[in-house]
Amino acid sequence: MEISRHWRLKKQRYSLIGEVCPHCDAKIFPPRDVCPECGQEARSEFAFSGRGQVYSHTTIYDAPAGYENNLPYTVALIKLDEGPIVTAQLTDLGAQPVEIGMPVEMVTRRIREDGDERGMLVYGYKFRPAWNAPIK
């Protein structure tokens, strides 16, 4: 990925910064300029807690170019506590079987094992089991 492109996304990748709608208080991730709930302009930053639960999941055995060394790896839709769903890899699973509803928390990890075609190591959010989270 282009270095500038990754740099532009650094707040989202490292800190899960999205937006809160000043009109209807909806929490938005990834950030977008039009609130998906009320259709009005939304540009106020909001830092997500990074806590959520697994909404759906799959394990990948055929990877896109640049991700082959991670195989097999597990990706998930994570329903964040504040509402939005985010797509991310799961990590630190150990022998834990992944289940829908499992509580998870955000961590920062290397997304591609070997760096990309420009030699850049790309870090960003992944999610791991949240052992201490209250069961909902």
Added chain:
Amino acid sequence: MREVAIVGIGQTPVDEHWDKTLRLLAGEAIFAALNDAGRDQVDGLFVGNMMSGELSRQESLGALIADWIGLPGIEAMKIEAACGSGAAAARAGMMAVASGEMDSVLVVGVEKMTDSLPSETTSGLATAADADYEAAQGLSFVAINALAMQRYLYVSGWKHTDFAPFSINSHANAVHNPYARLQEAITEEEYHKARMIAAPINLLDASPTGDGAAALLLVPREYLRPTTRGYDGRGRPVITIAGSASATDTIALHDRRDPTWLRAAELSAQRAYAQAGVGPQEIDLFELHDAFSIMSALSLEACGFAERGQGPRLGLEGQITLSGRIPICTRGGLKARGHPVGATGVYQMVEVVQQLRGEAGATQVEGARVGMAQNIGGSGATIVTHILTAL
């Protein structure tokens, strides 16, 4: 608006065409369509294609193909909507004829996929997703469909095995289609034992890629005059585009209000039904976008053939077979005819025309007069629905 007729169809087999270039494949389908129509006058060319820039380092396909078929000078352009590019190009061509802007339009869908390494093709297909928030996390296109299917199984209570009839039906029909990539039947046992590619999706849930091209020739219906051998001079029924509609949804699966509902399929089908003055009960066959078995269930639900969460029941009850209530994937579908992504939507329309003309051989749906084709781009981001009728 003028009514638009499809007077010519053409297709190449879906296969690994190592000996043929992208332009040669497109030309084969186009010349077959012109020959089928007995015409050579063309005002414009609309090319459906997704990945020529990424996989063949070739864009400007409008000019490339117009030049190749000996028609430099005509207006020509590429239309892109990921895996929905083919039907999007057909719809662009339809609008050009309906509006009165053009009197004779070629539509060709073409994709060249097998020159590339599998991981390059996988990366290319992932460009249909949100590059920053889906593909950048290492998600393949299969994985995004697997996330939808896993959630669907959880919410609806169906088991993976309940999706077997979709793949078995497509393969059974492809046996009789000489243009199909996989002309072989599969058994329920083979389906259960297939290699997992992104759980719960296994190899027999997923459509094969391939190289291929399919073409249509469109003219205004009012220009067709009765002859002793029918309106097309060849004794065949006239096929008209009675409904044509396209709709969009969020590009990322995670941004959908319900990732197990194809809102754009529902919207485009409703618009096409309204134009054609029909409902799902009038549709005699449905070429749906079975890129993955989950998409068959979601498409049947969104288009009103099954209640929400009940798509797999139609397969289990045998209602999707040639003699069932709503035959689907009658020429093999994406699953077995193959899925040359940007060409697929045009293949589907060619196959509906075959059915309505009575040219579908051993897979003919008896008495078919109204057929529907629906082509999906991405995980449901662009969905194009066409309803064709025979007069």
